[in-house]
Amino acid sequence: MTPEMNRFNPAVTVDEYLAESNVLFYLSDALAQLLEHKEEYTNFGVIRYFAEYFSSVKNSNHILFREFNYIRATPHNRASFIRVFWRCYRQIGKSGDMLSVLEYSSLLQLLCPDFPVEIVKSAARIVLTDESVECLMSFSDFLYAFQLQFYYQEFLESVLLIYQDLLSGKSPNTVIVPTSTSVEQHPCLVTEENNKEEKRDFEMEASTLAGCIDALFDRFKHSHPPRSCIKEALEETGRVSWYSLLGSLAKHEIINQSIGALPSKTEVLNDPEMDQELDKLIAQISVSPSSNSSGSAVGMLKEVQRKASPRRSIHHRRKMEVESDGSTEETDSSEN
Numbered sequence: 001m002t003p004e005m006n007r008f009n010p011a012v013t014v015d016e017y018l019a020e021s022n023v024l025f026y027l028s029d030a031l032a033q034l035l036e037h038k039e040e041y042t043n044f045g046v047i048r049y050f051a052e053y054f055s056s057v058k059n060s061n062h063i064l065f066r067e068f069n070y071i072r073a074t075p076h077n078r079a080s081f082i083r084v085f086w087r088c089y090r091q092i093g094k095s096g097d098m099l100s101v102l103e104y105s106s107l108l109q110l111l112c113p114d115f116p117v118e119i120v121k122s123a124a125r126i127v128l129t130d131e132s133v134e135c136l137m138s139f140s141d142f143l144y145a146f147q148l149q150f151y152y153q154e155f156l157e158s159v160l161l162i163y164q165d166l167l168s169g170k171s172p173n174t175v176i177v178p179t180s181t182s183v184e185q186h187p188c189l190v191t192e193e194n195n196k197e198e199k200r201d202f203e204m205e206a207s208t209l210a211g212c213i214d215a216l217f218d219r220f221k222h223s224h225p226p227r228s229c230i231k232e233a234l235e236e237t238g239r240v241s242w243y244s245l246l247g248s249l250a251k252h253e254i255i256n257q258s259i260g261a262l263p264s265k266t267e268v269l270n271d272p273e274m275d276q277e278l279d280k281l282i283a284q285i286s287v288s289p290s291s292n293s294s295g296s297a298v299g300m301l302k303e304v305q306r307k308a309s310p311r312r313s314i315h316h317r318r319k320m321e322v323e324s325d326g327s328t329e330e331t332d333s334s335e336n
Contacts, residue, residue, distance in 0.1 A: 101120055144262070203240060205238070233248040
């Protein structure tokens with residue numbers, strides 16, 4: 001939500017506020033989830049259900065284990081998903097591990113089962129530029145490239161069309177703005193995209209590209225980076241390639257702050273709140289009188305995993321989880 005867009009601003013109409021804040025989208029989803037699991041939530045309490053649903057939206061826990069179309073539906077959902085991805089896998093960066101595209105894709109799909117690998121590959125190309133996408137990447141480098149690619153996907157697709165038209169000598173005045181379904185490309189478009197991939201390293205006059213992008217802002221309806229950041233990135237050099245532009249934008253701190261999902265790159269491996277929770281649980285394990293027994297160790301490790309990962313969104317709680325918490329089946333089988 002932009003700073004001037006708030007419910008207390010008399011200059012903003014009710015319809016404008018509802019459209020900008022996506023309140024109706026979340027209300028519709030809450031109702032759909034309630035109807036789908038009505039037997040469970042009727043006992044839970046409808047008022048309490050709505051309170052916890054919107055609390056999870058506010059706290060950015062609502063996107064866990066949801067379908068891809070949901071997590072990309074609003075800017076808040078995208079920012080929430082980026083933040084959860086960072087918090088869940090920050091330890092990878094802290095340990096210095098380097099991962100491949102497929103490994104990062106697998107991590108993302110643990111949070112969103114149908115997350116497209118193509119978005120992961122696009123983010124990897126920002127990091128690796130002229131290297132193979134099979135190369136390994138640090139968590140920090142991938143994280144900020146992924147943030148740019150995922151949050152501003154439609155904007156980047158539109159700018160890429162301008163870039164390709166300029167390379168081909170075509171007029172970029174008529175720009176097709178991608179819709180929210182643009183990630184699901186037709187096979188012939190995928191083939192054409194592969195043929196154009198090698199052209200993305202070609203350089204062009206930065207001032208020419210800057211003028212065309214500036215005209216795009218006036219008619220673009222999706223989220224986009226601040227104009228000043230685009231201008232600054234293109235003024236740094238006389239000529240620019242597609243991936244050098246994206247690399248500059250991914251590292252731009254003002255863009256990172258405008259999204260609001262991640263800390264600065266110097267602080268990306270720090271999360272004091274999460275570290276305190278882990279330290280408390282590790283201390284409990286080390287001082288527990290029965291910490292040598294396999295049963296208590298398993299129980300404490302389960303508690304560490306539960307505490308360390310963000311809380312499940314309300315519509316993914318199941319009776320099966322409650323029942324498994326009180327079961328001794330795993331302990332019994334280990335003793336046998």
